[in-house]
Amino acid sequence: MDFNRQENEPPFTIRHSSPANADAPIGIFDSGVGGLTVFRALEKRLPNESLIYLGDTARIPYGTRSKETIERYALEDAAFIQAKNVKAIVIACNTVSSVAAHRLREACEVPVLGVIGPGSRRAVQQSRNGRVGVIGTEATIASGAYEKAMMSLRDGLKIISRACPLLVPLAEEGWMEHPVTRQVATEYLEDFRHTEIDTLVLGCTHYPILKNVIQQVMGDAVSLIDSGEAVADVVAERLCAEGLMRQSAAPRSEQFYVTDSARRFRKVAEYFLGRPIESLETIELGQL
């Protein structure tokens, strides 16, 4: 891929072979398993839609890579998904959403939706007192992506952020209701105790599977914002507005793709979806 191109010329345009049709699947991608919470939210919100999921597990984590590398990976992910003739692409990854969403929209001909915009809008609408917390990986918190998005939507917001690195491995270990997870969450969320936030953004696609524990630690007065649910609502609105809701009475289909470690993906996916997955295929993308 040529990175010496002109600033406004997309590196390549990902064209699909036919105009979007309502029976086409929705494509979802992430660097790993975290995006499965977005898959789950879409499945729940749009139970008649066929879904395709790509986890680029060979190149995980994206969070520590340079912007150029993340864009290149994301374009390769989107090209693969687009080749499956999807009608929309959901970026189920906070890092890619904050770094590469614009470039993907330039390159793709179907709608591309990220998690940060919908999550931020929902948080800002939800908060009454204007005090909002954000938790995420070190990379997402350092990027300030949620802060910037929320600040642009409402004046006078007070935003408090905190990286919670251990929550991802705890989620992947499947310790959803484990006492250790409660203790770790209590320790991380202690910082929010005297900040009077009324809304907390789960700024990492892994966190919704720890929602129960996080809610118990924060108490019922604090609303948790699940960006996956927020983007699922936006996808539903968009498909409805464009007449692209699937109408077929035939059963929906689902297909999962990974770039490495299929066995581990299958195991962790069961924690995330609460059920086994069937169609899982390992594919190759770019040169790793």
Place this chain on the structure above:
Amino acid sequence: MDFNRQENEPPFTIRHSSPANADAPIGIFDSGVGGLTVFRALEKRLPNESLIYLGDTARIPYGTRSKETIERYALEDAAFIQAKNVKAIVIACNTVSSVAAHRLREACEVPVLGVIGPGSRRAVQQSRNGRVGVIGTEATIASGAYEKAMMSLRDGLKIISRACPLLVPLAEEGWMEHPVTRQVATEYLEDFRHTEIDTLVLGCTHYPILKNVIQQVMGDAVSLIDSGEAVADVVAERLCAEGLMRQSAAPRSEQFYVTDSARRFRKVAEYFLGRPIESLETIELGQL
């Protein structure tokens, strides 16, 4: 790099400009911060030696990559280290030691030492009842590298392995004596309770910083094997045998290199070395 070469022809030979001299530093590399426990062991065992450390933090983790990719990364790491005119190279990473040590020995003109051989030999010598436990990352345990190495050294061994994925993020979070770490270790090591092992291999370079907790959970009857300490002994023997011990009375030097995230490396390195590090530089390796 050409991977279509003949089986016995090294992909390239890493030549150093002058014959090894006793005042040259020892080079150490890892995919990230874990190898700092090996650095610490070398520093303690050989306090007069100058040390160079490379953490390939931009391409971490190596554990989920293909064999070809790990070899390519390791050759690039070793070429960088070798260009600093080191007198020996220590692979401070279990994944690289198990996958690429042979190829590195073909390509380098100075001695290359991995952690798995020395760790395995020490475990086999130490165990009286022939029942040995191994803990490590999912990749290391799945590779069976320690099992194979130990089995080749002694007949009739009984080896029990267990992946402990949460121990790495806990170590990197600096929760060395945290109640959560004790609870996680207790849960993982529960499997060993009725196995009567008398020796436990810490098969991940991160684990030595959690040694106190692991020892308390296992009890004093079980010997913990730190592969970093084991390889430090082997390096000392080798330098001594080849007349390459540093004799200079001038202070030793140390230099750290990373390929990304220097700020995070500096923070985590303090937990691992128990002191601040000074000379840290970010460099580029290959195309990421």
